[in-house]
């Protein structure tokens with residue numbers, strides 16, 4: 001189960017998630033509505049819970065307690081393997097960490113992005129290095145061994161990124177996520193780029209830094225199990241693995257997506273609409289679709305390409321029509337020849353340079369499966 005908390009103290013320049021600043025009154029009203037929505041799924045047994053955002057720990061203490069109590073009363077949590085909460089360093093306190101632990105949280109994903117105060121200021125982030133170090137020590141002292149730290153590659157220059165990665169390696173958290181900076185349409189960062197106030201790293205620097213990241217983290221004992229995710233053995237995020245393996249999940253809260261069997265549905269993204277649905281006792285779903293068998297298999301393969309174990313080539317071939325088998329074969333050959341993919345016995349996985357072009361590669365593989373022509377790399 002995924003639960004979305006869309007609130008943050010302020011909006012970061014690069015962020016295009018469904019998140020916004022809010023007052024605590026709005027947060028309280030939302031938590032009430034969310035608890036009502038959860039009751040639509042009463043009795044479900046939850047294996048992994050991910051409370052993400054936004055900044056779930058931006059909620060005040062009483063709202064966090066209320067939410068965890070509702071979760072415990074509404075669901076069967078006896079088989080819960082992993083319960084993650086996303087957090088920003090400046091929103092944590094010793095009391096909040098205690099509330100998380102009492103609520104059954106056993107994993108915290110902390111958004112560091114960079115240890116540089118200058119970069120965080122430039123990105124309109126309230127987080128300071130002292131907040132980050134303090135939160136890490138709070139989590140450690142409380143005994144949350146399964147701590148993930150997120151970095152964004154590309155918010156600063158090469159030197160600073162190397163310092164950030166070194167700092168993470170000194171801390172040695174159980175899990176590290178390194179996301180490549182995405183400049184989303186309509187974000188403040190996009191305007192900063194357009195007006196020349198921010199210059200993104202060039203592609204070659206990205207590729208080199210990403211390659212060095214994989215090497216440094218692997219050498220330190222992390223398993224690079226997904227494009228952006230690295231874990232010490234046994235600390236892979238089970239909740240996210242379920243997504244990448246095409247598993248089922250329930251999403252609750254603003255804009256959350258649910259996939260159960262062949263049905264996929266999405267909640268309202270507008271707070272007014274979301275609250276109105278809940279007030280009238282109606283599920284806040286604004287969009288539904290039925291996924292065909294082929295569509296689900298294609299999606300599973302494309303998600304599988306994000307993981308370092310890759311995908312079974314046999315399944316790609318099975319999806320292709322007999323007439324497009326040749327196209328699939330030549331697409332795979334081109335990927336291997338160009339150094340974008342590796343073939344290990346019967347599996348295909350992306351290399352570092354493939355990862356840098358993964359969107360393009362997925363499109364070409366799909367075109368091949370659907371018989372639409374030779375790859376255009």
Ligand SMILES: C[S@@+](CC[C@H](N)C(=O)[O-])C[C@H]1O[C@@H](n2cnc3c(N)ncnc32)[C@H](O)[C@@H]1O
Pocket residue numbers: 014015016017052053054055086087088110111112113150151152179180181182183184
């Ligand atoms: C859903 S966000 C929320 C986490 C939390 N609110 C925070 O900002 O730390 C999860 C992660 O996505 C990453 N992220 C957000 N915007 C990004 C962007 N434009 N490009 C790359 N990574 C991004 C950050 O590393 C962040 O920690």
Ligand code: SF4
Pocket residue numbers: 007008009010011012015016017019053054055088111
């Ligand atoms: S704190 Fe996280 S979710 Fe909130 S605006 Fe910043 S990046 Fe987005």
